[in-house]
Amino acid sequence: MWRWLHPYAKPEATYHLLQKLLPWFVALTLVTLVTGVIWGLAFAPGDYQQGDSYRIIFLHVPSAIFSMGAYMGMAIMGAVALIWQIKTAEWSIPAIAPVGAALTVVALLTGAIWGKPMWGTWWVWDARLTSELILLFLYVGVMALYFAFDDARTGAKAAAILSLVGVINLPIIHFSVEWWNTLHQGATITKFEQPSIATSMLIPLLICLAGFAFLTVSLVMMRLKNEILRHELHRPWAQQRLEQD
C-alpha cells in the first residue's frame, strides 16, 4: 500500500489524480442531488405531523452530517500533515475548511427555518444547536489560524493542531440530543437500530445524502487543485496546466 500511496506525496501526482477523478464526481453530484431534491420535494409523501415543512430534512440532515464528516476529514489530513509532513495534506486544510463551514451554515440556516414553524422559534441555545454553532467557529478558527502566520508551514501546523483538538466537538454534536434535554429530535438514521423513518421518505433522503457526499468531495477536490497550483505556480507543469484549462 505504501508503494502505491507514496507517489501522491508529490503534489503533481495528486493533481493529476484529482484531475482524472473530478469530472466523475461532478457528474455523480449533479445526478444524485437533482434526483434526490426533486424526489424529496415533489414525490415523497407529506409527514403526518409536520405536513410539507418536513421536506427541509432533505437538505438539513445531509448538510449537518457532512459538516461533521468534512471536519473529520480535515482533522485526519491535519494528523497526516503533522506526522508525515506531507505538503498536500497541509494544503487540504484550507481546501476542506471553507466547504465544511458552508455545510455548517446550510445546516444551521435550514435548521432555523425549519425550527420557526415547528418549534415556534428560529433559535434556542440548546446543546445540539450550540455545538453545531461551535463547529462553525472551529472551521473559521482553523482558516484564520492557517493564514495568521508569515510562514505558511507554521500556520498549517497550528491549524492542524486546532483541527485535531476540535474533533472532541463531533461526539458532543452527535450525542447532544441524548445527553441533554433539547428541542431537537433524536437521531433518525444515524443509529444502530432500524431507521425510524418511512421507506418512501428514507430513499430520497439517502439519495440526498449521497448527493451531499459527492458535492462535498467535488468541492474539496476543486479547491485542493487550486491550492496545489497556488503553491506550484513557479513550476513549468503548473503553468502548462493553467494554460490548458
Add this chain to the structure above:
Amino acid sequence: MAFDSFTDFVAMGGYGLYVWLSFFLSFVVLAGVALETLLAKRQLAKKSKQLQQRQERLARRKASRAEVGDGNESKT
C-alpha cells in the same frame, strides 16, 4: 406525485415560505463556494501568465545585455 397541482406544490401545505427559503439559501451558500473556487482558479491562471511574462522579459533583457555588453567584459 405528492401534490395535486402546481399551486399546491408551491404552497407546500402552507409551509411554502419556509421550504423554498431554505432551499434557496442552501443553494446560494453552496453555489457561492463553487463560484469562489472557479474564480480563484481564473485568478491563478492570470497570475501564472504574469509570472511567465516576467520570466521571459528577464530572459530577454539578459540576452540583449550580453549582446551589447554591459561592462562586465572588461574584467576579463
